[in-house]
Amino acid sequence: MDIFLDYKAVARLTKKKRKSCQIAALRSMGIPFFINPSGEPIVAIKAVEGGKVDQIEKPWQSNALK
Numbered sequence: 001m002d003i004f005l006d007y008k009a010v011a012r013l014t015k016k017k018r019k020s021c022q023i024a025a026l027r028s029m030g031i032p033f034f035i036n037p038s039g040e041p042i043v044a045i046k047a048v049e050g051g052k053v054d055q056i057e058k059p060w061q062s063n064a065l066k
Contacts, residue, residue: 002045003044003045003046004042004043004044004045005042005043005044005045005048007040009043010022010026010041010043013026013031013043013048014026014029019039019040019041022040022041023035023041026041026043031043031047031048032044032047033047
């Protein structure tokens, strides 16, 4: 079972194909999301189903240097 929407689902939700436009659309809709290392918005299925998402828009950081 997936816990995140796939690229096609995010594109369908936002009606946008470009990552930057998807991010802007998600922000304007108030939908919480993560940004992965590739700069793609990652939306938890819970976020669109009405569940709680703990970390919102927190930038990715490598644990390699910690």
